[in-house]
Amino acid sequence: xxxxxxxxxxxxxxxxxxxxxxxxxxxxxxxxxxxxxxxxxxxxxxxxxxxxxxxxxxxxxxxxxxxxxxxxxxxxxxxxxxxxxxxxxxxxxxxxxxxxxxxxxxxxxxxxxxxxxxxxxxxxxxxxxxxxxxxxxxxxxxxxxxxxxxxxxxxxxxxxxxxxxxxxxxxxxxxxxxxxxxxxxxxxxxxxxxxxxx
Numbered sequence: 001x002x003x004x005x006x007x008x009x010x011x012x013x014x015x016x017x018x019x020x021x022x023x024x025x026x027x028x029x030x031x032x033x034x035x036x037x038x039x040x041x042x043x044x045x046x047x048x049x050x051x052x053x054x055x056x057x058x059x060x061x062x063x064x065x066x067x068x069x070x071x072x073x074x075x076x077x078x079x080x081x082x083x084x085x086x087x088x089x090x091x092x093x094x095x096x097x098x099x100x101x102x103x104x105x106x107x108x109x110x111x112x113x114x115x116x117x118x119x120x121x122x123x124x125x126x127x128x129x130x131x132x133x134x135x136x137x138x139x140x141x142x143x144x145x146x147x148x149x150x151x152x153x154x155x156x157x158x159x160x161x162x163x164x165x166x167x168x169x170x171x172x173x174x175x176x177x178x179x180x181x182x183x184x185x186x187x188x189x190x191x192x193x194x195x196x197x198x
Contacts, residue, residue, distance in 0.1 A: 010095035013038050014171060017088050032084070039091050040067055066090040092171060093178045111179055118172050119143045122165045129159040147173045 017035040043063055050056040057064060066087045119140070127139035146169045157163045 014092045014095045017091060035091060043067060062090050063094055089174050092174045096175055111176060115147060115176050119147055122169055125161045125165050129161045130157055
């Protein structure tokens with residue numbers, strides 16, 4: 001029960017931190033700092049509980065880099081924003097591990113079919129509610145691009161519904177990227193084991 005509550009808390013952090021990409025609000029800084037604190041505690045506890053701490057750090061190098069507050073060091077606002085986006089992506093991947101673990105049991109075809117369904121469904125709100133979208137084809141391209149480029153594609157949504165949809169697409173896109181990377185590593189590891197044993 002506690003584990004499930006904790007997983008829901010982590011996923012709430014994911015939704016809140018991803019939404020900060022699209023929403024300027026007075027709570028933005030508090031959300032980013034709060035998510036970073038939860039991420040820091042999560043990483044530290046798992047590092048402490050691991051049997052081989054050096055191996056754990058080697059296995060999660062990007063998590064360690066994401067803990068460094070480099071966005072405060074960058075002079076360029078663009079670099080700070082890019083680093084913040086990368087950190088949010090890293091945190092989302094880590095906090096979505098239970099979902100990714102379950103999805104790894106499904107076939108890659110199921111992942112892509114599910115992603116395709118998300119693209120089709122999200123095309124409608126973009127077409128009907130976004131004033132910058134001129135045609136259904138543009139809405140579909142925008143939806144597809146937002147999924148595969150983690151929300152950063154051509155134009156930004158202006159309507160509330162468009163922003164909600166793009167937050168969902170961003171999360172699905174990050175999960176899809178994580179699944180692809182994990183699958184590739186899994187196949188490479190299997191090939192390496194077969195190569196060394198044969």
